[in-house]
Amino acid sequence: xxxxxxxxxxxxxxxxxxxxxxxxxxxxxxxxxxxxxxxxxxxxxxxxxxxxxxxxxxxxxxxxxxxxxxxxxxxxxxxxxxxxxxxxxxxxxxxxxxxxxxxxxxxxxxxxxxxxxxxxxxxxxxxxxxxxxxxxxxxxxxxxxxxxxxxx
Numbered sequence: 508x509x510x511x512x513x514x515x516x517x518x519x520x521x522x523x524x525x526x527x528x529x530x531x532x533x534x535x536x537x538x539x540x541x542x543x544x545x546x547x548x549x550x551x552x553x554x555x556x557x558x559x560x561x562x563x564x565x566x567x568x569x570x571x572x573x574x575x576x577x578x579x580x581x582x583x584x585x586x587x588x589x590x591x592x593x594x595x596x597x598x599x600x601x602x603x604x605x606x607x608x609x610x611x612x613x614x615x616x617x618x619x620x621x622x623x624x625x626x627x628x629x630x631x632x633x634x635x636x637x638x639x640x641x642x643x644x645x646x647x648x649x650x651x652x653x654x655x656x657x658x659x
Contacts, residue, residue, distance in 0.1 A: 508628065510639060520579065521572075521595060523594075539607075539627070540557070541624065541625065541627070543575065546588065551589060553648075558592055560655065563655055572594050578599060609625075625645050
């Protein structure tokens with residue numbers, strides 16, 4: 508996925524089993540972020556940053572949707588534990604993560620593995636990607652502030 512590309516027609520199901528489609532997102536701007544795992548330190552910091560700045564992002568016209576390969580059940584627990592105020596898409600087969608280019612090889616502590624590449628997409632009202640934050644750019648504890656800085 509690159510700047511100028513359109514999101515896939517079907518994104519997946521959220522924590523409530525609702526199907527999220529490109530058509531259902533049209534007419535609103537979105538922060539769509541891919542993250543590795545519910546209830547881990549970095550992913551919790553990132554989600555809480557977005558939660559705490561949701562009003563500021565909404566004031567700029569943006570909704571928030573998170574995506575990981577965790578199950579609907581895991582997402583529900585994460586949302587409840589962290590009082591998250593936005594939807595999380597469960598992409599257990601990684602179809603969406605792969606389509607977004609947010610699935611691939613990564614290195615941690617000298618080990619190489621395949622998994623979710625922490626990535627954030629700013630998407631316009633037509634579902635077109637306008638900005639991408641790559642894994643090396645994202646500071647989990649300050650991610651909402653990073654997004655708001657770009658939106659100035």
